[in-house]
Amino acid sequence: DTEVTQTPKHLVMGMTNKKSLKCEQHMGHRAMYWYKQKAKKPPELMFVYSYEKLSINESVPSRFSPECPNSSLLNLHLHALQPEDSALYLCASSPTGASYEQYFGPGTRLTVT
Amino acid sequence: QKEVEQNSGPLSVPEGAIASLNCTYSDRVSQSFFWYRQYSGKSPELIMSIYSNGDKEDGRFTAQLNKASQYVSLLIRDSQPSDSATYLCAVTPYSSASKIIFGSGTRLSIRP
Numbered sequence: 001d002t003e004v005t006q007t008p009k010h011l012v013m014g015m016t017n018k019k020s021l022k023c024e025q026h027m028g029h030r031a032m033y034w035y036k037q038k039a040k041k042p043p044e045l046m047f048v049y050s051y052e053k054l055s056i057n058e059s060v061p062s063r064f065s066p067e068c069p070n071s072s073l074l075n076l077h078l079h080a081l082q083p084e085d086s087a088l089y090l091c092a093s094s095p096t097g098a099s100y101e102q103y104f105g106p107g108t109r110l111t112v113t
Numbered sequence: 114q115k116e117v118e119q120n121s122g123p124l125s126v127p128e129g130a131i132a133s134l135n136c137t138y139s140d141r142v143s144q145s146f147f148w149y150r151q152y153s154g155k156s157p158e159l160i161m162s163i164y165s166n167g168d169k170e171d172g173r174f175t176a177q178l179n180k181a182s183q184y185v186s187l188l189i190r191d192s193q194p195s196d197s198a199t200y201l202c203a204v205t206p207y208s209s210a211s212k213i214i215f216g217s218g219t220r221l222s223i224r225p
Contacts, residue, residue, distance in 0.1 A: 031211070042201055042215035043157065055211055090156055101147065102213060104156040 003027075004105035006091050012111045015081060021108045023074040023091030032074040033102065034066060035090040043090055043104075049074060050096070081112045114139050117204050119216035128225050132189040136202030136216055139183070145205035146178055147213065148187045150198045157201055161187060192223045 004025045013019050023032065031050045035043035048056035049068040057066075063085075065077040074091055088109055092102040118137045126132040134148075145164055149157035161176040163169045163185065169176045175188040185204075189196055202216040 033212075042217055045212050048211050050211060056209075088156075100145070101159050101162050103159060104149075107156045 004091055004093055004103055006089075006105035006108050008108060009106065010109045010111075012113060013078065013081065014113055015083075017081075018077070018079045020078065021076040021089055021091075021110075023076075023105055024072055025093040025103075025105075026072055027093065027103070028071075028095075029093035029103075030071060030096050031094045031100075032068065033092040033094075034074065034076050035092065035104075037088045037090055037107075047076075078110075081110075083112050086110055086112045115216075116140065116206065116214045117202055117216035119200075119202050119219045121217055122220040123222050124219055125222045125224055126192050128192060128194060128223055130192055132192045132196065132221055132223070134187040134189075134200050134202075134219050134221065136185045136187075136204075137183055138185070138202075138204045138214075140204070140206040140208065141180075141183060142207035143180075143183075143204045144207055144210065145213075146176070146185045147203040148174075148176060148185075149201040149203060149215075150196075151201060151218070152198045189221075194223045194225055197221060197223045 034046040037043045046060045047066045052068045067075040088107045090107045091105040094100045094102045148161040151157045163176040163178045173190045177186045199218040201218045203213040
């Protein structure tokens with residue numbers, strides 16, 4: 001089973017709202033990732049968690065706040081977003097690190113109004 | 114120089130022919146190489162990984178790696194209309210084994 005699940009599938013939020021994106025995997029993977037993807041562009045890495053610890057933050061604005069409650073779950077908390085933050089947000093996992101294959105979830109399509 | 118470079122396409126190939134997708138990378142000591150397929154509006158799907166020089170075959174797909182030339186390619190035999198998608202090359206740089214760097218993708222169109 002190589003499934004990564006993400007909820008919600010779609011999210012529309014205003015610039016003053018607070019919302020969260022959720023990601024879950026049950027493959028026993030110990031590395032999890034958040035990516036942002038704009039139309040016709042490749043995925044852009046935001047955060048990496050390795051063994052439930054934040055190991056990489058690619059200089060992401062503080063209005064994005066990641067959380068890894070346990071080895072199967074990854075959240076992305078959103079607050080005071082801008083319209084330019086509208087994108088497809090992808091979660092991925094891999095057995096330990098990126099030297100291994102990463103498996104992506106279906107993504108959350110976020111629209112900021 | 115971009116870390117991972119791909120021709121953006123579109124690459125148009127007749128049905129049943131071989132589609133050849135190419136990728137070059139700048140970090141000479143990169144260790145891991147991946148090909149992802151992404152349909153419009155969907156998430157990337159891993160189709161091949163390759164770690165050592167040579168060819169790796171999986172069904173209709175063959176990945177080829179040449180570390181001396183810093184070149185990785187993907188061949189799709191007997192191309193089908195369902196292969197029409199964007200193909201993303203991804204590389205793990207030696208400098209940061211915790212992440213992968215994506216190329217900008219090649220759009221492939223299989224014409225019936």
